[in-house]
Amino acid sequence: MKQKKIFGLSRRTAIQILVYGGACAALFALPLFVGNDFLLNRYSRYLVLGMVAMALSLSWGHAGILNLGQGLSFGLGSYCMAMALKLRTVPVHTGSDGLPDFMVWNNVEHLPWFWQPFHSMTFTLLAGIFIPVLLAAFIGWFMFKGRVTGVFVAIITLATLVVANLLIIDQQPFTGGFNGITDLAQFKMFGIEFDAYSKSTYYLVAACLTICLFSCLALTKSKAGLILQAIRDEEDRVRFFGYDVAAYKSLAFCVSAAVAGIAGMLYTIVMEFASPTFLGVPLSLSIVIWCAVGGRKSLLGATIGAIVVVGMQGALSESALFLNTWTLIMGAVFVLVVLFLPNGLAGLVEIFQRRIAKKDG
Amino acid sequence: MGEIVMSEHLIIEKLSVDFNGFKAVTELSLNIAKGELRCLIGPNGAGKTTALDLICGKTKPTSGSIRYCGKELANLEEYVIARAGVGRKFQVPSVFRELTVRENLEVALCRNVGVIANLFHKGREAEAEGLEKLAEFVGLQEEIEKSASYLSHGQTQWLEIALLLAQDSELILLDEPTAGMTAQETQKTADICNRLKGKHTIIVVEHDMGFVREIGDVISVMHQGSLLAEGTATEVSNNPKVREVYLGSIGIDNA
Numbered sequence: 144m145k146q147k148k149i150f151g152l153s154r155r156t157a158i159q160i161l162v163y164g165g166a167c168a169a170l171f172a173l174p175l176f177v178g179n180d181f182l183l184n185r186y187s188r189y190l191v192l193g194m195v196a197m198a199l200s201l202s203w204g205h206a207g208i209l210n211l212g213q214g215l216s217f218g219l220g221s222y223c224m225a226m227a228l229k230l231r232t233v234p235v236h237t238g239s240d241g242l243p244d245f246m247v248w249n250n251v252e253h254l255p256w257f258w259q260p261f262h263s264m265t266f267t268l269l270a271g272i273f274i275p276v277l278l279a280a281f282i283g284w285f286m287f288k289g290r291v292t293g294v295f296v297a298i299i300t301l302a303t304l305v306v307a308n309l310l311i312i313d314q315q316p317f318t319g320g321f322n323g324i325t326d327l328a329q330f331k332m333f334g335i336e337f338d339a340y341s342k343s344t345y346y347l348v349a350a351c352l353t354i355c356l357f358s359c360l361a362l363t364k365s366k367a368g369l370i371l372q373a374i375r376d377e378e379d380r381v382r383f384f385g386y387d388v389a390a391y392k393s394l395a396f397c398v399s400a401a402v403a404g405i406a407g408m409l410y411t412i413v414m415e416f417a418s419p420t421f422l423g424v425p426l427s428l429s430i431v432i433w434c435a436v437g438g439r440k441s442l443l444g445a446t447i448g449a450i451v452v453v454g455m456q457g458a459l460s461e462s463a464l465f466l467n468t469w470t471l472i473m474g475a476v477f478v479l480v481v482l483f484l485p486n487g488l489a490g491l492v493e494i495f496q497r498r499i500a501k502k503d504g
Numbered sequence: 505m506g507e508i509v510m511s512e513h514l515i516i517e518k519l520s521v522d523f524n525g526f527k528a529v530t531e532l533s534l535n536i537a538k539g540e541l542r543c544l545i546g547p548n549g550a551g552k553t554t555a556l557d558l559i560c561g562k563t564k565p566t567s568g569s570i571r572y573c574g575k576e577l578a579n580l581e582e583y584v585i586a587r588a589g590v591g592r593k594f595q596v597p598s599v600f601r602e603l604t605v606r607e608n609l610e611v612a613l614c615r616n617v618g619v620i621a622n623l624f625h626k627g628r629e630a631e632a633e634g635l636e637k638l639a640e641f642v643g644l645q646e647e648i649e650k651s652a653s654y655l656s657h658g659q660t661q662w663l664e665i666a667l668l669l670a671q672d673s674e675l676i677l678l679d680e681p682t683a684g685m686t687a688q689e690t691q692k693t694a695d696i697c698n699r700l701k702g703k704h705t706i707i708v709v710e711h712d713m714g715f716v717r718e719i720g721d722v723i724s725v726m727h728q729g730s731l732l733a734e735g736t737a738t739e740v741s742n743n744p745k746v747r748e749v750y751l752g753s754i755g756i757d758n759a
Contacts, residue, residue: 155538366610367622369603376600381559384612384671385586390619 156364163360163443167353171346180340185415185457187339187348189450191406194352196433197442198402198448203431204439205368206395207375211297212304213430216275216400218422220407222311222324223274225417226258227267231328244326249316258317264332270407272401280393287389287396288354292378301424307426308422323418330412339415348409352446355402359442362398372397436480437487444489451488452476512574513538513705514675519558519568519578520729529556530729531568541697541706543716545740546726547750549717552709553595554675559707561585561594572675587617591673595680596661601653605644605663608652612670635670642666642696658689664671665696678698678708682715694718725750 152160170190177183195217238247242254255290260266282303286296299384311318318324318372330337330344337344362368370391374381382388411417420426430449438447452473459469516534520527524595525566529551544552557563559570570577577585583678586592600608614632616622630636641646642662655663658661661681668676681697682690690712697719700706710716716723716737723740727750740746 362623363625366625366628367619369607370611370622372603373600373608376602377598379562380594380598380600380667382582383562383592383612384614384667385616385617387581387583387617387619394619394623436728 147205159360163356164446166443167349167356170349170352171347174342174345180342183342183345184340184413188410188434189453190345190348190352191410191413192430192433192453193446194348194355194406194409195334195403195430195447196437196445197352197356197359198399198406199430199434200437200439200442200445201402202399203434204441204445205363205375206371206392207378208392208399209293209297209395209431211400211431212300212302212427213399213403214422214424214427215300215304215307215405216279216376217407217410217426218307218311218417218419219275219278220271220404221411221417221421222318222407223261223267223271223404224330224408224411225327226261226326227264228327228330228411229324230258230261230315231331232326233328243252243319243324245319245322245324246316251316255317268408272404275400275404275407281399283393283396284389287392290389301427304422304427305424308419308424309314311419311422318419319417321419323416325416328414330393337412339413342398344413348413351405351409355405356442356446359398359402363442367391367394432477435487436477438489440486441489444487448488513540513572514559515569515571516555516559517569517571519570521554521558521563521665522565522566527729530563532730534724534731536705536707538705539702541701541708541719541721542724543720544707544709544726545711545713545716545723545750546732549728550557550726551729552726553679556592556679556707556709559585559675560590560677562592578650583617586671586673589674590677591668592662592677593664593668593677593679593681595683597657597664599652599655599660599667601664602651604651605639605648605655606632606635608663608667609638609670612667614671618658638666638670641669641699643692658685658692661685661689661693662696665693667688669700674704676704676706678706680709680711682710682712690715 152453174183179188195213198216199210199213202210204362230241232242232243234410237244238471240254242251246254252420282299286299291299299359312320314320329339337347363371369379371394374388376390378388407421410421433452434445435448436452437446438444455476456469456473459465459472465472480487486493511604514534516532519529519532521529532551533553534542544555545615554563558565561576561577561580562583565578572588572590576590577588577590600611602605603611610628610631613635616625636648639645642665644655644659644663644666647659652660652663655716664683665678678697682693685693694715697706697708701719708716708719720737722734723737724731725740725743725746733740733746733747736745
């Protein structure tokens with residue numbers, strides 16, 4: 144049996160690229176039909192959350208690492224951007240020498256050393272990616288070298304998330320505590336000002352999502368991606384082929400952290416604040432649910448899962464008809480998907496493919 | 505004595521392992537030549553599987569040495585031992601069930617094991633032909649695009665052997681390759697083993713005496729963690745100690 148090839152790619156990969164490309168094109172076309180800036184802001188938010196779910200799909204769906212603390216990378220990215228934008232607010236809102244307002248209220252007299260580098264936007268963008276990555280590398284190294292697997296990975300990542308969350312709330316003079324960091328300037332890049340309620344921010348988010356989606360797709364299609372899937376199936380077998388399993392798992396964990404960090408930075412731009420709830424347990428658990436609903440083994444599936452679930456949440460909670468029953472409906476949807484679609488919405492595609500294949504031959 | 509043995513390949517000396525007081529393997533010594541097919545037999549609990557675990561690094565020895573091509577393997581990490589050229593087939597077939605047969609073989613083909621190298625790995629096309637030949641070797645050419653979860657038990661066993669060949673390890677450890685196989689499937693496995701003889705050094709742990717007679721040159725009998733006897737099938741089956749602990753009075757011919 145020979146594989147059919149299209150431009151040197153297997154048929155499956157070629158179809159996948161077409162579908163991913165089509166989905167991204169649809170994202171870019173959306174503002175042509177939506178004139179309302181408020182709605183665009185809301186859609187940008189959905190896309191950012193889709194990006195975090197995609198990041199989890201990479202580590203959970205493709206490498207079998209159930210990260211219950213995905214919000215850690217997301218939140219750190221978000222705080223990096225918030226710190227930079229806070230330093231850029233109009234001086235009227237801040238203390239002397241541009242000291243952020245909440246520091247003045249907390250009797251901080253000088254800008255702390257770790258806030259200083261955030262005057263540079265280049266540093267901020269690098270920090271928003273590499274702080275989560277370095278932290279993931281550190282935690283990953285200990286977990287994967289120590290052969291921690293399964294539910295224990297989930298517990299460790301969840302615990303790390305809670306620690307980070309408590310630290311941020313506790314260090315109010317430097318982090319804004321419960322209130323988070325609010326009253327931010329607008330993000331400026333290449334001479335464009337990205338107003339959260341405008342097409343420019345929406346396009347920024349859509350572009351980042353597209354780039355991350357295709358980069359991660361390339362990773363999963365590489366031989367390293369294949370080895371990661373093998374690790375998800377039979378970790379020991381892979382080890383006895385001579386692969387350093389810990390290094391491969393760390394790779395997936397770090398790339399996932401990088402994508403979540405980028406998503407976090409975008410979230411601050413879209414929401415115009417950073418809050419400790421971004422590192423809260425409820426958000427991180429929601430990410431797992433989005434991923435499961437969309438299909439954890441498909442990057443695009445997980446992205447769409449997040450958009451669908453968050454979108455439904457928004458629509459149901461605002462509708463006068465459902466009032467507070469919306470949480471019940473969301474729960475029911477989740478249970479139904481887990482029961483009948485173990486591979487999520489993306490699994491539906493496979494089911495249809497099999498039906499068609501059966502009819503054909 | 506004192507001579508340098510030219511065929512020095514795998515030398516196990518006084519290997520022992522202790523699981524919280526239970527001595528699974530005690531002072532086991534084996535000397536296996538390059539290209540040899542060695543069968544390891546013995547009653548349940550004799551420490552055969554543990555011996556393989558020790559060689560491939562799954563279990564760390566309490567004392568003793570495992571020298572392979574002059575390199576000490578004891579206490580190295582599994583993946584380092586695998587890179588030194590040791591491949592292991594497990595008792596319960598262990599393949600990647602969610603990947604296709606081709607993808608399984610691709611993972612096993614590991615000329616370069618580095619993370620970065622595999623992120624930007626080119627030339628997967630060129631390898632495809634070699635993988636198809638391997639699939640043919642174990643009779644899975646029709647199944648190459650199928651997910652491994654659809655394979656029968658016997659096919660899964662052969663796939664795992666093919667994976668070891670893709671890995672191209674010089675020393676192959678097979679743990680009960682015919683377990684659960686029909687007579688026909690066992691015959692096919694014996695054929696595969698015989699065709700590999702000479703090209704690879706193979707250690708087979710088996711219970712099926714017919715199979716052992718079919719493939720084995722030298723048979724090592726283990727009992728209670730140490731070596732009881734060693735020799736050809738006839739020598740071993742005529743050994744009174746072996747008859748007593750393992751084969752029973754009927755001997756190897758009728759077992």
